[in-house]
Amino acid sequence: MLLQQLVNGLTLGAVYTLIALSFSLVMGxxxxxxxxxxxxxxxxxxxxxxxxxxxxxxPAAVAVGMAGAAAIAFLIEKIAYQPLRDAPLITPLLSxxxxxxxxxxxxxxxxxxxxxxxxxxxxxxxxxxxxxxxGAMQLVVIGVTVALVALLAxxxxxxxxxxxxxxxxxxxxxxxxxxxxxxxxTLLAFMLSGALAGAAGVMISLHYAAxxxxxxxxxxxxxxxxxxVGGVTRIFGALIAGPLIGIVEVLTVAYGGSxxxxxxxxxxxxxxxxxxPQGILGGARTDLGQRV
Amino acid sequence: MSTYYAGLFADVGxxxxxxxxxxxxxxxxxLSLGNAGFMGIGAYLASYxxxxxxxxxxxxLVAAALACGAxxxxxxxxxxxxxxxxxAMATLGFGxxxxxxxxxxxxxxGSGGFHGMTHVSLGTIWLWAGGVLLAVLVLERSRLxxxxxxxxxxxxxxGLVGLDTTLTKVGAFGFxxxxxxxxxxxxxxxxxxxxxxxxxxxxxxxxxxxxxxxGSTVGPGALVxxxxxxxxxxxxxxxxxxxxxxxxxxxxxxLLTRRQGILDRPLLAxxxxxxxxx
Amino acid sequence: xxxxxxxxxxxxxxxxxxxxxxxxxxxxxxxIPEGRIVGVIGPNGAGKTTLFNVVTGAFRASSGAVTxxxxxxxxxxxxRIARAGIARTFQNIRLFxxxxxxxxxxVAQPHQGAGIRRFLPARRADPEAWRRAEEALAFFGLAAYRxxxxxxLPYGIQxxxxxxxxxxxxxxxxxxxxxxxxxxxxxxAELRTLLRQLQDRGLTILSIEHDMAFVMxxxxxxxxxxxxxxxxxxxPAEIRSNPVVIDAYLGSEA
Numbered sequence: 001m002l003l004q005q006l007v008n009g010l011t012l013g014a015v016y017t018l019i020a021l022s023f024s025l026v027m028g029x030x031x032x033x034x035x036x037x038x039x040x041x042x043x044x045x046x047x048x049x050x051x052x053x054x055x056x057x058x059p060a061a062v063a064v065g066m067a068g069a070a071a072i073a074f075l076i077e078k079i080a081y082q083p084l085r086d087a088p089l090i091t092p093l094l095s096x097x098x099x100x101x102x103x104x105x106x107x108x109x110x111x112x113x114x115x116x117x118x119x120x121x122x123x124x125x126x127x128x129x130x131x132x133x134x135g136a137m138q139l140v141v142i143g144v145t146v147a148l149v150a151l152l153a154x155x156x157x158x159x160x161x162x163x164x165x166x167x168x169x170x171x172x173x174x175x176x177x178x179x180x181x182x183x184x185x186t187l188l189a190f191m192l193s194g195a196l197a198g199a200a201g202v203m204i205s206l207h208y209a210a211x212x213x214x215x216x217x218x219x220x221x222x223x224x225x226x227x228x229v230g231g232v233t234r235i236f237g238a239l240i241a242g243p244l245i246g247i248v249e250v251l252t253v254a255y256g257g258s259x260x261x262x263x264x265x266x267x268x269x270x271x272x273x274x275x276x277p278q279g280i281l282g283g284a285r286t287d288l289g290q291r292v
Numbered sequence: 293m294s295t296y297y298a299g300l301f302a303d304v305g306x307x308x309x310x311x312x313x314x315x316x317x318x319x320x321x322x323l324s325l326g327n328a329g330f331m332g333i334g335a336y337l338a339s340y341x342x343x344x345x346x347x348x349x350x351x352x353l354v355a356a357a358l359a360c361g362a363x364x365x366x367x368x369x370x371x372x373x374x375x376x377x378x379x380a381m382a383t384l385g386f387g388x389x390x391x392x393x394x395x396x397x398x399x400x401x402g403s404g405g406f407h408g409m410t411h412v413s414l415g416t417i418w419l420w421a422g423g424v425l426l427a428v429l430v431l432e433r434s435r436l437x438x439x440x441x442x443x444x445x446x447x448x449x450x451g452l453v454g455l456d457t458t459l460t461k462v463g464a465f466g467f468x469x470x471x472x473x474x475x476x477x478x479x480x481x482x483x484x485x486x487x488x489x490x491x492x493x494x495x496x497x498x499x500x501x502x503x504x505x506x507g508s509t510v511g512p513g514a515l516v517x518x519x520x521x522x523x524x525x526x527x528x529x530x531x532x533x534x535x536x537x538x539x540x541x542x543x544x545x546x547l548l549t550r551r552q553g554i555l556d557r558p559l560l561a562x563x564x565x566x567x568x569x570x
Numbered sequence: 571x572x573x574x575x576x577x578x579x580x581x582x583x584x585x586x587x588x589x590x591x592x593x594x595x596x597x598x599x600x601x602i603p604e605g606r607i608v609g610v611i612g613p614n615g616a617g618k619t620t621l622f623n624v625v626t627g628a629f630r631a632s633s634g635a636v637t638x639x640x641x642x643x644x645x646x647x648x649x650r651i652a653r654a655g656i657a658r659t660f661q662n663i664r665l666f667x668x669x670x671x672x673x674x675x676x677v678a679q680p681h682q683g684a685g686i687r688r689f690l691p692a693r694r695a696d697p698e699a700w701r702r703a704e705e706a707l708a709f710f711g712l713a714a715y716r717x718x719x720x721x722x723l724p725y726g727i728q729x730x731x732x733x734x735x736x737x738x739x740x741x742x743x744x745x746x747x748x749x750x751x752x753x754x755x756x757x758x759a760e761l762r763t764l765l766r767q768l769q770d771r772g773l774t775i776l777s778i779e780h781d782m783a784f785v786m787x788x789x790x791x792x793x794x795x796x797x798x799x800x801x802x803x804x805x806p807a808e809i810r811s812n813p814v815v816i817d818a819y820l821g822s823e824a
Contacts (some may be wrong), residue, residue, distance in 0.1 A: 026414075091547055105536040109534065260396060450666075451648035454680040
């Protein structure tokens, strides 16, 4: 059933979009890969789960996941990025990896390594739309994603904070001349990115109806592919790439067997990196030349 | 030596090879997050040769290294178009594709894995690991390595003083891939069972970690890093369930205080001086 | 030797370079005779450094031809151009961050010691290169800094290292990108003496320079670029009195 698969792909793609936006907020502004985002996403999922288990309503659970992940992102910026901001790119990549290892260890110790299940009755409610059956939770995932993306778009495009973010992304030195505090904006980018990852974590637990400490690596890596396909320097490229990868993935599982899907997704990512270097790298070759 | 420690030392030897495979590529300024992919190809190829074709291990390892070296060169050419974090992401994608390929490759067991290899002794592992380390240390004193460092430091300037940067970078990829293949072949014959999940992203990251922790500018750094990564979690058993967190904290601490890693050229020079003075 | 108009060492014929839709060089033709010191001047953004990048192969010309010592080098990769005998220095010094002064001088002689010998230690791989590096060290008065990391040395010394690196390769043509930037009067005078010395040994020099006093006293011939277009050429005296040049400079400062 093609239409049904498209809806499922769209839900998964919504989660990818959120994490990819999370990656590209930091990447677009600082040019570094914050690997810990994958685990922030996982932690966000667990915090949301804990909130639900404590009887809080869903919106509150999303808020808890976002706030918790943003708070950890604050610490990451202060401890693992700020002191290393003038180091080669690989150094913050590995220091945030150190954070990932810690976060995963904490999650396994606190919540155990077995998957935690969300209450089944949440997932019973389904709506029939012609031939397509949509779960209530699928609607929630898509709805929350659309709302968050709209909020982020408003923040980045319309507010003074957003202008500052874009200025720093464009050129740090010029931003400083314009009176924008690059270090404050950097911190803000980390926290916004963390909040998005946290929200995505809550969404993935709604998508799979369960959460494990290992969800971060697999989904996180996939989100990096989504960010690349959407265009690393264009923050909102993920809006197209997220649903695209989600649908491609669900379709390859449906028609090609579940094992080929990673081959297709990462193959697509490498192709984009290689074939559209100007568009996506912001000009690999010319960049090289301009340094001369 | 107890079997327990023998197992740990085998892990150190294999990780040392993996770390060296990242090290020689990094020496040209290219960060590969996909060397577990080369390792996986080497592991499957060597196992196929010894189990199915009944080749002796040495011949199988050499063949795997050569084949993977060629694949490394093929990967190295498109890699020229990318640099920095983009290259890292593309190699990450390559590694995941290789893993995914073996997951689907039923002739070698697919997701069920592959077995039937005969167990390799600790001595053989270290013969290879020590031999490759020695070769890298010798290479580090060579004219060629000076050229690698020039490409690493400033690729444009290296080209403008007459160094063929393309050849250097692609060659390093091939050499690194060959070393990773040896690591994979030994891994397969040490564990006598392999599955695609052995060669995922975490393995690639472990290699990079060993190099960066131990010291990314000197060959012996890979040895120090490999030992730390295998042994540290063992030594941290006192903190029981929290040893991985402790390891993560240690990693961040090293990066914050010595971002070039534990060993670097000045430190090695000081150690050498003290030894000759004593 | 041909009797009529000997081939110049470097010949740029109608070279243009476009970036996207913007033209950084348009239809530039320059001829550098062997053994001369030639200057390229022009306001900021006139395309002087782009010109160097096209000659050294860092950029590829969008159209036109570059010929060096009768070889068509327009599409050569930069390492081949360097080996053919063109060396350069940079406007903002570019040294190899991890290397000592001596290593800079060694690594810049790649066309020797090729092939399998490269696997040997540098001294054994190419004793000749080693000897020449020692020579250059002495010639530039850098012996005291032999094993220091070059990038950690004072600015003036770094400039010398860069110049020494360019020259140990024994180029036929040396491209200098603002060689006296940041130098005081005495240092500039010292450099002028050095360049004259090199010229006497047969080296051809093409220099970009902002310091007019330096250019006028050093170069025998000048080309003036403005917005990527060659607006004048001639002896320093001719350039000084050329109204087009005066306009370009005054215009850019207004």
